[in-house]
Amino acid sequence: MSLLNREVFWPPADELTEVAERIRARLGGWPAAETRWRICLTVPEAPKADDLIVFSEPHDGAVEGAGAVLEAHGDRVTLRRGEERFALEGDRSDDWLSALAAFLDCNFEPHDALTLALAWRSGDENRDDAWPVDFATFPRVADLPPAPEGGFLACPNALGLYPVLPSAEWVERVLDLGVRTTQLRRKSADPADLQREIARSVEAGRRHDAQLFINDHWREAIAAGAYGVHLGQEDVQTADLSAIAKAGVRLGLSTHGYYEMLRALHFRPSYLALGAVFPTTTKVMPTKPQGLARLGRYVQLLSGRVPLVAIGGIDAKVMPDVLATGVGSAAVVRAVTEAPDTAAAVSSLQQMFASQR
Known part of the structure; x- marks a missing residue:
């Protein structure tokens, strides 16, 4: 499995890596990740382009040299990658960081891997189909303008x-x-x-x-x-x-x-x-x-x-x-x-x- 024998978390976090490997093993076969992201729990001395740095408190802006910054506090998680910003709200399981590493390894872009990681629930790897498919567990996209009142007219379900x-x-x-x-x-x-x-x-x-x-x-x-x-x-x-x-x-x-x-x-x-x-x-x-x-x-x-x-x-x-x-x-x-x-x-x-x- 591609998570093995490489640095997934920094500083090394054996327990998180072990859970990530277990989750990844249950997600099935996916193309090899184009970027081997390293999830950094503290800021490294020399951040790299494949580092995703996690802050547990509000952090304004990027970290020079890092590929992405993740700010997680309360029920809100915000990902910044270059000029792009992705804000999500919802409950997080204890395993969400391990799940993030697993979905990144499935070659999902960081904002999609994060969406899936926030939909993950501890113990999902024990289900017959471990993939998140319960819409109720998925997060909400934050900071969007109101939807039009009444929504849009329906069209046939099968076009x-x-x-x-x-x-x-x-x-x-x-x-x-x-x-x-x-x-x-x-x-x-x-x-x-x-x-x-x-x-x-x-x-x-x-x-x-x-x-x-x-x-x-x-x-x-x-x-x-x-x-x-x-x-x-x-x-x-x-x-x-x-x-x-x-x-x-x-x-x-x-x-x-x-x-x-x-x-x-x-x-x-x-x-x-x-x-x-x-x-x-x-x-x-x-x-x-x-x-x-x-x-x-x-x-x-x-x-x-x-x-x-x-x-x-x-x-x-x-x-x-x-x-x-x-x-x-x-x-x-x-x-x-x-x-x-x-x-x-x-x-x-x-x-x-x-x-x-």
């Missing part, structure tokens, strides 16, 4: 095949083939073009009684009376979520791991997108690919709580494995737009969803 398309012409073509959920991702800075493409797409959605989402351009989506909008994590800070909710426009939010899922759920969106599952070239991703094992765990935690959409690098070859996780929808791009025969590609993908029912 099915979800093509993300570059133009209204593509939206019309795909809806004509029987698809009932799609997204217009129009990459244009021309306001007239955006207004025209969005209005045309929304009209196509109405004709087909389809779930048509507009990527990013929430103001134009409201003006056109769109079924929904899809926003990224960064857009939550700038978009007027209350205006979107009051307009009766549904909201889908992108997430890239446990912390972002909890952050997104605070706003009570209509669905969560989970990704990128596989490498993708259609847009620059802020995180490495999640993979099927993580997707399966996300679905296990959130299924029945909010509709879920797998996204990122999904094509016909991997679609059966994606659907086997239990996710109710999968977004595709090139599997439709670059297919030699669009109708045949859509029909084949639709059949894969039908076989899962």
Whole structure:
């Protein structure tokens, strides 16, 4: 096991390491950690880039040379890594630091490993499935603005095949083939073009009684009376979520791991997108690919709580494995737009969803 024969805690803490090894042994096989983090219980004389330094009292700012700083006091834990700050609130078990070491060793980014460590409960390693899957034990993301009153309108729990398309012409073509959920991702800075493409797409959605989402351009989506909008994590800070909710426009939010899922759920969106599952070239991703094992765990935690959409690098070859996780929808791009025969590609993908029912 990869925790053995290396420095996990500093100063050396045999009891913490022993518990961490026991927890890690019950978490299953995961890719080797890209960064071998060392959890420092005091500040080393010469901090290193792979040191995560823990303070039990408030500490303002970074420690020169260290990779990350963790401030834990009361029911609040704050992680600082460079300019990024992640604040969580909730109960902590006695084993949370050992669990943190174990989840870091599973190659989770520190903020996601911390989220899982705070969800861990002492003795969980004795269960048949030791992975944290009880939503009630997970922490809350702190310091978020209030969610829109009443939340967002619901959408179907299983959105099915979800093509993300570059133009209204593509939206019309795909809806004509029987698809009932799609997204217009129009990459244009021309306001007239955006207004025209969005209005045309929304009209196509109405004709087909389809779930048509507009990527990013929430103001134009409201003006056109769109079924929904899809926003990224960064857009939550700038978009007027209350205006979107009051307009009766549904909201889908992108997430890239446990912390972002909890952050997104605070706003009570209509669905969560989970990704990128596989490498993708259609847009620059802020995180490495999640993979099927993580997707399966996300679905296990959130299924029945909010509709879920797998996204990122999904094509016909991997679609059966994606659907086997239990996710109710999968977004595709090139599997439709670059297919030699669009109708045949859509029909084949639709059949894969039908076989899962």
